[in-house]
Amino acid sequence: MPQPSETVTAPGSLADPGAGRIPSRRGNSPARAAVKAAARYAGILPFTAYVVLGLIIPMIAVAVGAFQDPGTGAWTTKNIGLATHGAYLTGFRESIVLSVLAAVLPAVFGLLIAYAIYTAPGRGGAALRQVTITASGVFANFGGVPLAFLFITTLGSSGIETQWLKNLGWDIYGSGFNLYSVTGIVVVYMYFQIPLMVLVILPALEGLKPAWREAAESLGARSASYWRHVGGPVLLPAVLGAALLLFGFGLSAYATAQALTSGTIPLTPIQIGSFLSGNVIAGQGNVGKALGLGMVVIIAVVMVFYILLQRRAAKWLR
């Protein structure tokens, strides 16, 4: 009994039904099917091994370590208790506030930029699109000490832009701005978050089919009602998903904040970093792992919503 799915033959070869399916000729016993399936999945074995070794086992190690006493290795919830109180709780709060701000603002600006490019007409628009995508690819990879340096020379207390604005009569440091605060970090993070948003959302915008717009218009819809009833709902899951991605990116960013504030702002990644460099009170060696577990839990929640939104977005766009 030949498997229907295996008999994919060219139109001309119908006369010879045996051609092209020699492998499936000898029936398909369950064992044979299992072997075939296993062989099919063998192709992703290297990738799976890499993910298990480089991602899953370290994550398990963090989770296990979070519940162990650093000295004796006995099970304990002491680390978790320490990680969810006092300075570490403040760290989580600051990190989340920072990440939300550094996700929402770039999401809005990135969407505006992507929309400006998406609607740019003609050959100039195509060139603009190319330039923006290339530049976004470059800027999205900025980070760490170089990025901190860029902003210290520009918006630092004696930075060039700060001086200009002062000469124009606006003392930004006098009116509450500080580059080395959460606000400042948000401004700096936007430097790589906005390009990331543009790169993520532009394909979604371009997935809006012109036919939908034309259909809406031939039914008498104005621009606003098109966006409210068609464009908006189709695009919303993609935008929210991208914002969640930016949240995760901002939450895990570490070197930029570290270089900028040298640890004066309590952010969870920086606190974990101080465990790595050995600034630990005796007996609290595993609190870093508990903090890490906390971040993984936050990321896991974000990822669940991200996957749900992706599924929703893929319904119309793609």
Place this chain on the structure above:
Amino acid sequence: MAALTRAVGPEAKAPPQPKRPGRPRPGWRWVILLVTAVYFLLPLWGALRFSGISAFGSVISEDGFGSSLWLSVRLAIVTTAITLMLMVPTTVYVHLRLPKLRRVLDSITILPVVIPPVVLIIGVLQITKPAPASRRARTCSPWSTSSWRCRSPTGRSTPACGPST
């Protein structure tokens, strides 16, 4: 429907509709692009002015610059090569043979971006943990045995040796 509109030709396109509707007024677009350009280019210009062109000449002869640059280049080459060798065949294979796994692959590839690298490092160290004393050297320099640290622009030595974001 589409064939019909194409058949009637341009002269039949009756009342002057706002053609390609929804297109924002050009002014709106220029304001956005201008603000964007200022935000992204001004810091670059600021850094260039701050350090001066002449700094580029002297930094090359700086002690340790060559070895640091070479380390960065080696890291970049090796990680890129591993990524390509691993991901190109996997992606092609999944697209051709296991299309059902595409969404799963998508989600997995996002994980390293959103899982904080410091957490990952803690996990890796936990597994490969030798003696606690050699931890720091391992974190900062996976490729050479000499101790290597990142420096902030002010010359402070920071323990920030994670990935660059």
